[in-house]
Amino acid sequence: DGGITQSPKYLFRKEGQNVTLSCEQNLNHDAMYWYRQDPGQGLRLIYYSQIVNDFQKGDIAEGYSVSREKKESFPLTVTSAQKNPTAFYLCASSTGQGTQYFGPGTRLLVL
């Protein structure tokens, strides 16, 4: 079954801690994306990658970092510099024809 997986489903962060959210796809898509979703708002783009070993900042990249060492994987690290990290994080991938396919999401909560 092809698709996008995200783990964990729930993640708890302590003050000053960095946490990493996993995103894996077996769709053979070149492009991958990270979005943040807050209640009552649309999705906001954090980072995106069009090809392995390359990525660009989206609209709200401050306090986040990513890597793209493999085509299948695009992990997102929420650093201690992100002062309001509580949100639902969604990963997506695309063939480049415009349509993006989303994973099930990770909900990040601050302890």
Added chain:
Amino acid sequence: GNSVTQMEGPVTLSEEAFLTINCTYTATGYPSLFWYVQYPGEGLQLLLKATKADDKGSNKGFEATYRKETTSFHLEKGSVQVSDSAVYFCALSDNYTGANSKLTFGKGITLSVRP
């Protein structure tokens, strides 16, 4: 820059009622337009799309027509079901040649359907 505006919500309907969710956009060039649906606690699923003016996207009884003259992509369904209760997002893709397109989303609207 690009933007997508959706009507304010939430929307509550009775089962078998007619549904219209308005979406208008601002974009340069010729974007592709999408409707995504999000069920509680899940990621987004593509509902339908249209890639050029006057195209009609359709899926699961939902329809939307790409209207360039009114810059709109309104979502309609003739008879909603309880299982249609979800959040609906309108989005556009910038379609730059040779690049993997970025999506711009509206804020989403919550639809609740009563039995």
